Amino acid sequence: GESVGLHLPTLSVQEGDNSIINCAYSNSASDYFIWYKQESGKGPQFIIDIRSNMDKRQGQRVTVLLNKTVKHLSLQIAATQPGDSAVYFCAENLGSGNTPLVFGKGTRLSVIA
């Protein structure tokens, strides 16, 4: 199930199930979005990205969906594994490499073996 704590919401899933992590972004002018995975004590690790001219993009075991109408982004992880346990952040950008990424609040994914 999903719960919201003081800071990071947590999503708990059984190993082998699919996970869906959601993100609401803030800037309607953003045209580039990235999902990152962060393990404890480490920097963010790139998972998958999508540009605003697309609404879906698939990678290995991961799919990102973009709904610009409601400014919503989701990350779907198929057949979730214990190694997927981490904090996941969405990030948005106005599209230029000289502008920073703005990160969402993050979701902690906990995989139950």
Place this chain on the structure above:
Amino acid sequence: GAVVSQHPSRVICKSGTSVKIECRSLDFQATTMFWYRQFPKQSLMLMATSNEGSKATYEQGVEKDKFLINHASLTLSTLTVTSAHPEDSSFYICSAHQGDYGYTFGSGTRLTVV
């Protein structure tokens, strides 16, 4: 792929002292680097944008005299936390953008001020 090296990974310092964190792009040139701060169980918050050869651009609420940023070359940006206090204890992360590889992040620096 693009690699960003960040040092040190962990540092403990006494209150009132200064700490320098280095961020290097190893195999590409980065005219722009970004510094983030992350408190426990929170997201990454942008502190400043570091521009090679010019002054950094700080986000609202970030004290530029306390968090000194120097981007002296196309491969090195440094963040110096001056007169550190316990409330500065945090995880500091740098990032750089390289056209072919997008945004690359350093491994982060855990700063503990005692």
